[in-house]
Amino acid sequence: MFQxxxxxxxxxxxxxxxxxxxxxxxxxxxxxxxxLPGEDGDKLVPSVVSLTTDxxxxxxxxxxxxxxxxxxxxxxxVKRLMGRGVADVQDExxxxxxxxxxxxxxxxxxxxxxxxxxxxxxxxFVLKQLKKNAEAALGAPVTKAVITVPAYFNDAQxxxxxxxxxxxxLEVLRLVNEPTAAALAYGLDKRKExxxxxxxxxxxxxxxxxxxxxxxxxxxLATNGDTHLGGDDIDNRLMRIALEDIQSExxxxxxxxxxxxxxxxxxxIAAKEALSFAPVVxxxxxxxxxxxxxxxxxxxxxxxxxxxxxxxxxPCRDCMKDAGVTPEQIDEVVxxxxxxxxxxxxxxxxxxxxxxxxxxxxxxxxxxxxxAVQAGILSGTVENQLLLDVTxxxxxxxxxxxxxxxxxxxxxxxxxxxxxxxxTGVDGQTNVLIHVLQGERELxxxxxxxxxxxxxxxxxxxxxxARIEVRFLIDxxxxxxxxxxxxxxxxxxxxxxxxxxxxxxxxxxxxxxxSIEHAQEDLDAAQVAMARVDADGILAAVAKAQRxxxxxxxxxxxxxxxxxxxxxxxxxxxSDDHEKIREKIDLLNEVxxxxxxxxxxxxxRGALRGTxx
Amino acid sequence: xxxxxxxxxxLQPALALDLKxxxxxxxxxxxxxxxxxxxxxxxxxxxxxxxxxxxxxxxxRTLREPIARAMYLLKREGFDIGEQTTKDVPPELLxxxxxxxxxxxxxxxxxxxxxxxxxxxxxRFLASRNEVDGxxxxxxxxxxxxxxxxxLSAIRGLLNRRKYISNLIEKTxxxx
Numbered sequence: 001m002f003q004x005x006x007x008x009x010x011x012x013x014x015x016x017x018x019x020x021x022x023x024x025x026x027x028x029x030x031x032x033x034x035x036l037p038g039e040d041g042d043k044l045v046p047s048v049v050s051l052t053t054d055x056x057x058x059x060x061x062x063x064x065x066x067x068x069x070x071x072x073x074x075x076x077x078v079k080r081l082m083g084r085g086v087a088d089v090q091d092e093x094x095x096x097x098x099x100x101x102x103x104x105x106x107x108x109x110x111x112x113x114x115x116x117x118x119x120x121x122x123x124x125f126v127l128k129q130l131k132k133n134a135e136a137a138l139g140a141p142v143t144k145a146v147i148t149v150p151a152y153f154n155d156a157q158x159x160x161x162x163x164x165x166x167x168x169x170l171e172v173l174r175l176v177n178e179p180t181a182a183a184l185a186y187g188l189d190k191r192k193e194x195x196x197x198x199x200x201x202x203x204x205x206x207x208x209x210x211x212x213x214x215x216x217x218x219x220x221l222a223t224n225g226d227t228h229l230g231g232d233d234i235d236n237r238l239m240r241i242a243l244e245d246i247q248s249e250x251x252x253x254x255x256x257x258x259x260x261x262x263x264x265x266x267x268x269i270a271a272k273e274a275l276s277f278a279p280v281v282x283x284x285x286x287x288x289x290x291x292x293x294x295x296x297x298x299x300x301x302x303x304x305x306x307x308x309x310x311x312x313x314x315p316c317r318d319c320m321k322d323a324g325v326t327p328e329q330i331d332e333v334v335x336x337x338x339x340x341x342x343x344x345x346x347x348x349x350x351x352x353x354x355x356x357x358x359x360x361x362x363x364x365x366x367x368x369x370x371x372a373v374q375a376g377i378l379s380g381t382v383e384n385q386l387l388l389d390v391t392x393x394x395x396x397x398x399x400x401x402x403x404x405x406x407x408x409x410x411x412x413x414x415x416x417x418x419x420x421x422x423x424t425g426v427d428g429q430t431n432v433l434i435h436v437l438q439g440e441r442e443l444x445x446x447x448x449x450x451x452x453x454x455x456x457x458x459x460x461x462x463x464x465x466a467r468i469e470v471r472f473l474i475d476x477x478x479x480x481x482x483x484x485x486x487x488x489x490x491x492x493x494x495x496x497x498x499x500x501x502x503x504x505x506x507x508x509x510x511x512x513x514x515s516i517e518h519a520q521e522d523l524d525a526a527q528v529a530m531a532r533v534d535a536d537g538i539l540a541a542v543a544k545a546q547r548x549x550x551x552x553x554x555x556x557x558x559x560x561x562x563x564x565x566x567x568x569x570x571x572x573x574x575s576d577d578h579e580k581i582r583e584k585i586d587l588l589n590e591v592x593x594x595x596x597x598x599x600x601x602x603x604x605r606g607a608l609r610g611t612x613x
Numbered sequence: 614x615x616x617x618x619x620x621x622x623x624l625q626p627a628l629a630l631d632l633k634x635x636x637x638x639x640x641x642x643x644x645x646x647x648x649x650x651x652x653x654x655x656x657x658x659x660x661x662x663x664x665x666x667x668x669x670x671x672x673x674r675t676l677r678e679p680i681a682r683a684m685y686l687l688k689r690e691g692f693d694i695g696e697q698t699t700k701d702v703p704p705e706l707l708x709x710x711x712x713x714x715x716x717x718x719x720x721x722x723x724x725x726x727x728x729x730x731x732x733x734x735x736x737r738f739l740a741s742r743n744e745v746d747g748x749x750x751x752x753x754x755x756x757x758x759x760x761x762x763x764x765l766s767a768i769r770g771l772l773n774r775r776k777y778i779s780n781l782i783e784k785t786x787x788x789x
Contacts, residue, residue: 174649214636214640377649378652379652386644386647413673415648415663415666416670417668476649476666
């Protein structure tokens, strides 16, 4: 009787920040976005995945511990590989211990122990962990999500992120750009009009976006960035110096030991983080009975990283130019990403924009909070707010001679579209190949190849007679789709898409199939979480009833019976068997039935006597 | 794809537009069509909203810039707006262009003495472009009042001239 009914269509949409270093999940708790912690209480889920020696996949904090014990079975910073080909990541491979499997071509395969995975699959393990955390915290299944991406991500990187969501069993309702999500989180809509700059220096990527606010509508004017610039670069620089220093002090090169390097990396990051709050710290590292201790001053640190910080300023100036604003016109500056805790970064931003940046919200959480607000906009719980974002890169097609003809320019508000008419060059030609690229350069070889679209089944006719209208549409996720029709007949034209990087739909489907094998365990975890929420509900209701006059009217045996049933629910509460929890809930419900009826009758009699209820 | 941009934002075809009014129309229609605010509708309506939203954004991008707006209107009125050729070089600029090219050649050979001459040319080109912009604005008003094809022809000529001057300005943008 005290059992609480939950609505059936209570499908919550969560917001996920899938970061290079850490990931978070958040939701809209009535009117306020809130980060959901994992079972260990941590809000940050390290974006680390490990294959244990008994063949299980673990992600998050548990996997981070494996970085030191089993570096060859553990991977971090996989976001750097999303949507990229082997040739693109050669620089990355010098700095990160990615083990690329041979035979990787347009889709990278990374090796964890004896198995290989694509970057979207690895990211999907992180997403599954977040999904699980959210389900446990909310006590309801979570199947829909908004996921954030760096604003400067290209089409292939966005598709790879969406694929990761699908593999994790999430319907990705929207990909949102990280800096714009942050602007939503700051609730800057309270200001009616104004210009906002968002400076986002994360673990692996840098974004700058400039927005204009009009009465709840956030219109992005321009965005710029560098998908290979972030806190990792600072870590790598410190690592190189520490390794050299240790080698000269110990007369020993430890860089071949994955275990030693990961331990040093952890200590270097701790020293870097401490330097944001103290002018002097000690970098301490022990290995094989030897120990190393080096004093680091903030001054020295700032000298070491100045060029990295300076690399963010060029994109900021370009972005202001594209947005058509001067530093004086910018009303607010928002800081996002863990690296913006570094005092040198803050002062550089303050000098450039001539405004004191906002740092009230935790820079690690602000993107996830904004993703939750966007989830609220999509599900209708957040009203009067709307994000109008832009595409970061121009979209074009390769013309004769390898020159790119731009169809949709960068910083165009999305959704955006463009049409182009194609014809045949040779008599009787029945197909036309269209090469689509993204980038600002003039020549196709300098731009990013997205895909080759093959228009097929053109009826044979003299050269130049065919007229195929092709429409390019960039949706609100920043992802391209292409449709074609024969201009003379109006018939849809068939297109075969060969993505240059990334997975085909068939490959993603196969991965979803594979992940269903594990679906049972995932489902069990969700059911346990839901049973616990119900247990919380009935325990609270019974506790309240025990303070009611009706409870005093029960005899000793009845009371003992209820108390015993409460203890039984409590005893199974932490078990992993949701059926057992349900069984005890039902028992408690049964023994409190009489009490509930008495209370109900009292309330009804009160109502009949004309008392206000 | 064939939607009329002016009609889509509820305006009569015109070359001189009130940008504040255009922005308001854009924001109001965004609230109606943006996919985020149509996310819970049935698939067919979501699809239609995506299409409408894309057209709205394309329309706003085109109509808010005077040059893009004029090009769009010319095309809509059946004018050929293909690339101009060298024969369209404004005759009074011919000599100046010749001298500029000489100066740029000298600079390429490392002769920085040409810099002041290039800077002076840049100033003159910027002034010419301002002049052309004034003429274009006058013709916009003229067309809006009378809708004469002769005005549109004149505008097309002015746009070609403007583009030519802009290319020259681009050329003079050399690092000091």
